[in-house]
Amino acid sequence: xxxxxxxxxxxxxxxxxxxxxxxxxxxxxxxxxxxxxxxxxxxxxxxxxxxxxxxxxxxxxxxxxxxxxxxxxxxxxxxxxxxxxxxxxxxxxxxxxxxxxxxxxxxxxxxxxxxxxxxxxxxxxxxxxxxxxxxxxxxxxxxxxxxxxxxxxxxxxxxxxxxxxxxxxxxxxxxxxxxxxxxxxxxxxxxxxxxxxxxxxxxxxxxxxxxxxxxxxxxxxxxxxxxxxxxxxxxxxxxxxxxxxxxxxxxxxxxxxxxxxxxxxxxxxxxxxxxxxxxxxxxxxxxxxxxxxxxxxxxxxxxxxxxxxxxxxxxxxxxxxxxxxxxxxxxxxxxxxxxxxxxxxxxxxxxxxxxxxxxxxxxxxxxxxxxxxxxxxxxxxxxxxxxx
Numbered sequence: 001x002x003x004x005x006x007x008x009x010x011x012x013x014x015x016x017x018x019x020x021x022x023x024x025x026x027x028x029x030x031x032x033x034x035x036x037x038x039x040x041x042x043x044x045x046x047x048x049x050x051x052x053x054x055x056x057x058x059x060x061x062x063x064x065x066x067x068x069x070x071x072x073x074x075x076x077x078x079x080x081x082x083x084x085x086x087x088x089x090x091x092x093x094x095x096x097x098x099x100x101x102x103x104x105x106x107x108x109x110x111x112x113x114x115x116x117x118x119x120x121x122x123x124x125x126x127x128x129x130x131x132x133x134x135x136x137x138x139x140x141x142x143x144x145x146x147x148x149x150x151x152x153x154x155x156x157x158x159x160x161x162x163x164x165x166x167x168x169x170x171x172x173x174x175x176x177x178x179x180x181x182x183x184x185x186x187x188x189x190x191x192x193x194x195x196x197x198x199x200x201x202x203x204x205x206x207x208x209x210x211x212x213x214x215x216x217x218x219x220x221x222x223x224x225x226x227x228x229x230x231x232x233x234x235x236x237x238x239x240x241x242x243x244x245x246x247x248x249x250x251x252x253x254x255x256x257x258x259x260x261x262x263x264x265x266x267x268x269x270x271x272x273x274x275x276x277x278x279x280x281x282x283x284x285x286x287x288x289x290x291x292x293x294x295x296x297x298x299x300x301x302x303x304x305x306x307x308x309x310x311x312x313x314x315x316x317x318x319x320x321x322x323x324x325x326x327x328x329x330x331x332x333x334x335x336x337x338x339x340x341x342x343x344x345x346x347x348x349x350x351x352x353x354x355x356x357x358x359x360x361x362x363x364x365x366x367x368x369x370x371x372x373x374x375x376x377x378x379x380x381x382x383x384x385x386x387x388x
Contacts, residue, residue, distance in 0.1 A: 001075055003101045005029025006307060007092055009082045009245060010108030011041040014274030014296035016063045018106050019074045021304035031074045032100065034092075036081035036109075039130050040066060045293060047133040048157040049323055053164050054137070058130065084248035087267035104269050104307045107246055107257055108300070111239035111275040111291065116149065118211045123218055124233045127158055139232055142166030147220065147230035151178040151202060153322045155236030156191075159200050160324050162234075170201040170228060172220070178202065182320075183331065184343040184354045187366050194325050241276045241289060254278055256289040262312060263303040271306065273299035283334040283363065290334075294319045317364075317381045327351070330374045333364030333381045348373050360385050 006022055008015045011033050019031050035041065041063040050056035069076045080094045091101045113126035125136045136158070140146065146162045148155045151173035159169045173180070177188035178195070195202055212219040217231035241256040252258040252266040256278030263271045263279070274296040278287045295318050305312045320331040335341050335356055341363070344355040351369030355362055355377070362381050367374035 001030075001032060001077075001098075001100055003030070004032045004075070005102070006031050006104040006106060007082075007100060007102040008033045008106045008108060009092070010110055010242075010274070010276075011035030011037070011076065011078075012044060012108060012110050012274065012296070013063065013293050014110075014300045015106070015108035016041045017297045017300035018108060018273060018304055020072065021301045022307060023072055023074075025304050025308035025310055027304075027308055029103070032102075033069075033074055033076045034080065034082050034094065035076065035078045037129060037131070038079035040076070040078070042130055044128075047130065048127045048154050049161060051133050052127070052137055052140075052158065052161040082245055084245060085267070085270065087249055087251075087270060090269060102269070104271070106263075106300075106303055106307075107265070107270065107272040107276060108274045108296075109242040109245055109276045111241050111289075113235060114238045114240050116235055116237060119149075119218075119233060119235060121213075123231060124235065126235050127154060128239070136232075136234070140165045140167050143168065144232060145170070145217075145230040146232045146234060147172065147218065147228055148234045148236060149208075150236040150238070151175070151180070151204075152182070152236060152238065153179060153320075155234065156195065156324050157322060158234055158236065159195065160198070163198055163200055167232075169199075170230070171195075171203070172206050172208070172222075172228065173202065173204050174207055176204050181337055183329075183366055184341075184345075184356060186343060186345045186352070187329070187354055187368065190352070190368070191324060191327070191329070194327060198325050239275065239291060241278070243276060246272065246276070254287060256287075258287060261302075262306040263299050264306065271303040273303050281334060284336050290318050292318060292320045317378060319378070327368055328371070330367045330371065331364065332374070332378045333362070335364050346373075353377065357385050 043061040046061050080096045085092050113128045145168045148159045148171040163169050178192045207223045208220045209223045210221040218233050220228040243253045246257040257272035259272050259277045275291045278289050281288045302312045317333045322329045342357040346353045348370040353373045354366040356364040365377040
């Protein structure tokens with residue numbers, strides 16, 4: 001393999017979808033998909049949920065069947081990460097020394113877990129990849145104590161899974177609510193109560209002053225003078241865009257690879273999609289990364305359309321989902337944290353719906369165990385608030 005029509009760097013949801021979207025758009029030239037991991041491409045949402053609990057298998061989370069790549073003429077290169085692009089010559093270079101020229105290149109490098117200084121080594125975990133989930137699953141056992149740092153989606157999902165496996169779980173969160181800044185106060189309060197009812201201890205407004213490694217695991221000395229001890233620590237305090245390839249290639253980066261509305265980067269012929277891409281969001285009035293499978297798929301199709309010279313698909317509000325203790329949370333739209341927001345809580349047959357209004361328009365919705373209401377609500381995002 002010395003030349004391809006399009007090289008896709010990254011083999012997650014965004015990268016795989018882009019390859020198939022290019023074929024659907026009529027691209028007949030050679031496609032190559034470069035994965036940093038040695039695994040075949042897989043779904044990531046189950047890592048903190050069904051895969052961690054053992055209710056699904058690694059085979060069942062494969063994004064495509066193995067023979068599908070050959071059938072669609074997508075060359076998959078595993079375990080040989082791309083290190084940089086020569087954007088002038090349109091050549092990529094891999095760790096093993098491969099040099100592959102391309103007409104177009106799509107960066108879909110994703111994001112990595114944010115580290116905490118002084119918390120690393122035995123007993124410390126994150127859940128961003130399949131190997132991470134394997135290690136955490138092997139370490140969890142009935143009666144073991146897990147300390148989760150961060151009450152975001154991922155941290156809470158993993159806390160649920162660990163509790164289901166019989167572990168004792170405590171969550172430390174610096175903010176005042178779970179999923180802070182991501183959901184409304186009514187939803188945060190109700191989800192937090194569900195976690196506590198399941199036996200998960202959640203402490204808000206706490207900060208760790210000092211970490212201590214012990215014979216049994218880890219000891220966290222908090223600013224308020226209290227101490228939390230655990231055999232295992234899960235660091236879930238956000239993610240950092242994987243911009244190493246982009247930076248080594250001279251691309252503009254700002255909390256992600258900066259892209260335009262067609263996912264084009266600052267280098268000719270190079271695109272970026274998914275968790276690593278920072279696009280201008282009119283809802284927020286700034287560039288931002290959107291970490292969701294739906295956004296990864298949408299940007300993959302946008303980039304494929306641009307490469308094929310076709311019109312981009314119509315934009316849709318970004319959507320997100322989470323499953324915690326058997327409750328399904330669905331969200332759509334974005335709320336600007338710099339502006340006031342009015343939340344309207346509406347009960348449904350099995351859960352609830354929250355409509356979130358900013359500037360007289362419906363900015364976002366949240367639905368818990370209310371899929372019909374969610375589907376009906378998404379097309380209303382952006383519409384004017386009713387006078388009633």
